[in-house]
Amino acid sequence: MKNKIKKDKLFLYSLILPSVALIFTFYILPNILNFYYSFTDWNAFSSEINLIGLYNFKALMQDQNVHSNILTTIKYAIMVAVIQNGVAFILALALEKTSKINGFFRTLFFIPVLFSSLAAGFIFKGVYAPEGPLNNFLSLITGREIDFPFLASITFTLFFVALVHSWRYMGIIMLVYIAGLNSVPEELIEAGRVEGASFMRIIKNIKIPLIGPAITYNVTTSLIGALSTLEIVLSVTKGGPAGSTDVLNYTILQNFGYGDYGYTVTISLILFIIICIFAFPLVIFLKKREVEL
């Protein structure tokens, strides 16, 4: 009997081992190695990998390009988080109740989620084109030929790329907000109404505080998703004009192409640290909620 239990236990561990090994090999180990390789001269042209101390970090300190790309990435992420959550929250408020017509609109706004970011980017490269529908529409309503350089402005293009990103993901965020709003007890809202609270007041004082977890989750995941964006920039602008939409993952891609892997890894370490700073509070928060359950 005892032997059987022991055997069962061993069998059980052997079933769990593969998943732990997979998580370790393809999630934890890469991030640890990332630290290690940033101190090396690993590159495409030599089979040897030597430790070179802080060389890559010193180079990084002097790389003005990377500095401005860090700033671009953070600006982009904040724009995406604000637009995406703002639009999705308003849509969720409008489509909160389950009905046929709301279901139809939910489906419509969800469609972009099914497209890959790369495909979404190519669609909007067309929408934003000088001859594209957006410029045509502007020409139509203003009554004169408008040729706004949506994708050729050093100041504005980053914003228009952020719009594409928000468009691609707003459907998921909307559903998360709807799920949150549906979990707000009807009695509370009723009570608010009886007290004579206005529509806006009910949103501000009852709904928003009660869906706090959904807001935290959505804002953090959209920030992190935008920080690690690549495909949308790649398909819409390729980092241009004049590097004004060059985000870190695109910088990494280019440096990878040059073959200097040690330096590439050092840039990705910076991205890793930025993401950690944004992610850390949410990890603690989610774990805490888990304990409360």
Next chain:
Amino acid sequence: MKNKIIFVIKYLILSLAAFAIIVIPFWMLIVNSFKPASEARSLSLSLPVKWNIVENYSTVIIEGHLLRGFLNTTILTVCSCLVIVILGSLLSWFIARRKSKITSILYYICISGILIPPAVVATIRILKVLHIYATYPGLILFYSGAMMPFVIFFTTGFIKNIPIELEQAAQIDGASPIGVFFKIIFPLLRPVRLTSIVFVALFIWNDFLYPFYFTNKSNQFTMVLGLYNFIGRFYNQVRWELVFADVIVVSLPLIILYIFAQRNIVAGIMGGATKG
């Protein structure tokens, strides 16, 4: 009366918004994919004068290697989902039922895993050392490891809400631990399994980054990777009709799936949301 006016205004605004941000872009996409090059150049929203459907779509399917890409993407998505769901629910069960330092640390790692992506360039090194770089088993194992945390996160909390008495009863009846898992727990995980599969499959199917770094032969391309390479050929003189036809073919499988499994997909995402 006042309510009725508000109702009408609300849906009028929603329709306008949907028209502007959903209908117009997709109309532009579809209608221009049917036109010959000379017409598509102006990106107009009018119907084609000359319909060029067969030429455009056969060009992208053949020259863009989309059949091969479809097969590759399907293999990648299905295999990864299978590994992730089976191994992931086992590990979740372990974490949910055992309170120890190790399971707690594992759970922390998994939560961070849904937020922090794995370092892609360093992973190449690991794949090369294991001799699975630029192979499909390598990609499938990578996705399994990298996406496993999502499943663990969704599933662990779900299992904690299943009464342990259910398992104890089965144990008394003489079931082995693994029998308990597959007979009692696994069938109960259906809703959360749905959530996991929707998230993982949407991600892998549409992913560009990892196949881009982890493959090096054109016969390994996924549909999205094929799209990127096909369009790279004439990036300077954009052939919109081909770009858009390619975009449509690449996106079509998920759209068809969505039409049939819409309720499940939406339920999957909403289920994950209330958990988060």
